[in-house]
Amino acid sequence: MIHYNQHLIDGDMRTATSAATTTIHDSTTEAPIASVAHGSASEVDAAVVAARRAFPHWANTSVDERASYLRAIADALEARSDRMADAVVAEVGTPLKLARRIQVQAPIAAWRAAASLAADALAEMRVAHSVITKEPVGVVAAITPWNYPLHQITAKLAAALAAGCCVVLKPSELAPGVVGALCEAVLEARLPRGVLNIVHGDRATGAALVAHPGIDMVSFTGSTAAGKQIAATAGAELKRVALELGGKSASIALPDADQAMVVKHALSSCMLNSGQTCSAITRLIVPEAQYAAYREQLREGVAKLRVGDPRDADSRIGPLVSAEHRRRVQAYIARAEQAGHDDIAIDVKPDVPPRGYFVAPAIFGRVPIGAELAQEEVFGPVLAVQTYSTEDEAVALANGTAYGLAGAVWSASAEHAQRVARRMRAGQIDINGAPFNALAPFGGFGASGIGREGGAFGIEEFVELRAIQLAQ
Numbered sequence: 309m310i311h312y313n314q315h316l317i318d319g320d321m322r323t324a325t326s327a328a329t330t331t332i333h334d335s336t337t338e339a340p341i342a343s344v345a346h347g348s349a350s351e352v353d354a355a356v357v358a359a360r361r362a363f364p365h366w367a368n369t370s371v372d373e374r375a376s377y378l379r380a381i382a383d384a385l386e387a388r389s390d391r392m393a394d395a396v397v398a399e400v401g402t403p404l405k406l407a408r409r410i411q412v413q414a415p416i417a418a419w420r421a422a423a424s425l426a427a428d429a430l431a432e433m434r435v436a437h438s439v440i441t442k443e444p445v446g447v448v449a450a451i452t453p454w455n456y457p458l459h460q461i462t463a464k465l466a467a468a469l470a471a472g473c474c475v476v477l478k479p480s481e482l483a484p485g486v487v488g489a490l491c492e493a494v495l496e497a498r499l500p501r502g503v504l505n506i507v508h509g510d511r512a513t514g515a516a517l518v519a520h521p522g523i524d525m526v527s528f529t530g531s532t533a534a535g536k537q538i539a540a541t542a543g544a545e546l547k548r549v550a551l552e553l554g555g556k557s558a559s560i561a562l563p564d565a566d567q568a569m570v571v572k573h574a575l576s577s578c579m580l581n582s583g584q585t586c587s588a589i590t591r592l593i594v595p596e597a598q599y600a601a602y603r604e605q606l607r608e609g610v611a612k613l614r615v616g617d618p619r620d621a622d623s624r625i626g627p628l629v630s631a632e633h634r635r636r637v638q639a640y641i642a643r644a645e646q647a648g649h650d651d652i653a654i655d656v657k658p659d660v661p662p663r664g665y666f667v668a669p670a671i672f673g674r675v676p677i678g679a680e681l682a683q684e685e686v687f688g689p690v691l692a693v694q695t696y697s698t699e700d701e702a703v704a705l706a707n708g709t710a711y712g713l714a715g716a717v718w719s720a721s722a723e724h725a726q727r728v729a730r731r732m733r734a735g736q737i738d739i740n741g742a743p744f745n746a747l748a749p750f751g752g753f754g755a756s757g758i759g760r761e762g763g764a765f766g767i768e769e770f771v772e773l774r775a776i777q778l779a780q
C-alpha cells in the first residue's frame with residue numbers, strides 16, 4: 309500500500325492532519341493498493357494563504373523565467389514516466405502502451421508546449437491609443453478528475469503558472485499516482501514556495517477550496533453535476549470559473565462516407581480508455597438506408613476488441629476505474645436492454661476476465677433521441693447508434709442533447725463534411741478521422757462547460773485584460 313498522506317503546502321511536504329482517507333484498488337486485481345488523505349479545511353486554508361503570499365512575486369517574474377520552471381518540471385516528470393504510467397494502469401485501467409503515450413508523454417509535452425507558447429500568448433497588444441496588457445487572474449483553485457489525471461492537471465497548471473497565477477490543486481482522490489510524482493517534480497524544479505500547492509482530498513476538500521475567499525478563479529474538470537455546484541458557489545462571490553464537463557458526442561456518417569473507416573473510428577473513440585473519456589464518440593449517426601450494413605460492420609468490429617489485463621500488450625480494453633463505477637455503467641446497460649433498443653453486440657461481445665472492474669463493450673441501435681442512452685453520459689464502453697433520413701435530421705440528432713463537447717463528420721467530400729461540422733454545436737469536431745490537436749482549443753458548448761483549455765487559448769483563460777489609454 310502506498311499512502312498519499314502528504315500535501316504540498318508552501319514548498320514543504322506536510323503530513324496530513326485528518327485521519328479520513330479513500331482506499332484505491334487495483335482496477336484489474338481488485339487488491340487495495342493505496343490510500344489518499346482527505347485534506348481538511350485548515351490544510352486548504354494554509355495552501356491558499358501560501359499561494360496568496362507567493363502571488364505578487366510570481367506575477368512579476370518574467371515570462372521567460374516562468375517558462376524555464378515549466379521546462380524543469382517537465383524534465384523531472386519525464387524521469388518519472390514509467391512510474392506514472394504504471395500507476396495510471398493500476399488505478400484507471402488504461403492499457404499500458406496507451407498509458408505511456410497519452411497519459412504520460414502527451415502531458416509532459418504539454419508542459420513544454422505551454423513554456424514555448426507563453427511569450428506570444430501573453431504579449432501586450434496595441435489597439436488605437438490603448439496598450440492592452442495581460443495580467444494573471446490571481447490565485448487559482450484547480451480541481452481535476454481521474455480519467456486522464458496528468459493530462460487534466462497539466463492543462464490547468466502549466467497554463468496558469470505560465471500566465472503568472474499561483475495555484476492550489478485538489479486532484480482526484482481516485483488517481484493519486486501521478487500526483488506523488490508531480491510533488492517530487494515541483495520540489496526538484498525548485499519552484500518558489502507557495503506558487504503551486506497540492507492538497508489531496510475528496511469532494512469536501514474540493515468544496516472547501518472553491519468556497520475559500522482567497523481564491524480568485526476556479527478551474528474545474530469533472531462531471532456536469534459537480535460543475536454546476538461549483539459554479540453556483542463561485543458565482544456567489546463572483547469568482548471566475550472555467551469548467552470542462554461531460555459529453556455525449558456524435559459522429560455523423562454522411563451517405564458517401566467510407567463505412568469501414570467510420571466504424572473503426574467510432575469503436576476506437578468510444579472504447580478508448582474503456583469509454584472513460586469525456587470527448588468520446590458515444591453516438592454514431594448513420595443513414596437509415598445503410599443501417600443494416602453499419603450494424604454488420606459494428607458486430608464484426610466489436611467481436612475483435614480484446615478485453616483484458618491492461619498490462620498485457622494484446623488488450624484493447626482494460627477495466628473501469630472502480631467497482632462503484634462498474635455498477636453504474638452496468639446499470640445503464642441493463643436499462644438500455646430493458647428499453648428494447650436493438651442490442652447489436654448481444655451475441656458477439658468479447659469475453660471479460662472474471663476478476664477486475666471489466667465491462668464488455670455494448671452497442672445499441674436505433675436509439676431514439678429522447679432515450680436515456682442518447683442523452684446521458686455513461687462513461688463506459690457503450691455506443692448508441694441513431695439513424696437519419698435527411699441531413700437536417702442528422703444535424704438535429706447530433707445537436708439534440710444538453711452537451712456539446714466534441715463530434716465527428718465523415719464524407720467523401722471534405723468540404724461537405726466541413727459544412728456539416730459548422731452546423732454542429734460542439735467545441736471540437738474531427739473531419740474524416742483527423743487526429744487530436746493539443747494546440748487547438750478544447751472545451752464545450754452548453755452543459756459541456758465554460759471556457760477552453762489547450763495551447764495558447766488555455767493560457768489566455770488565466771489572464772485579466774488591462775487597457776492603458778495613452779493621451780493623444
Ligand code: NAD
Nearest residue numbers: 452453454479480510511514515530531534552553554586
Ligand atoms: P467528479 O465531478 O465526480 O469529480 C471531479 C473532481 O471534482 C474530483 O477531484 C472530485 O473530488 C471533485 N469534486 C466532486 N464534487 C465536487 C464539489 N461539489 N465541489 C468541489 N469538488 C468536487 O468527476 P469524475 O468522476 O472524477 O470524472 C468524470 C467526469 O469528468 C465525467 O463526467 C467526464 O465527462 C468529466 N470530464 C470532462 C473533461 C473535459 O475536458 N470536458 C475531461 C475529463 C473528464
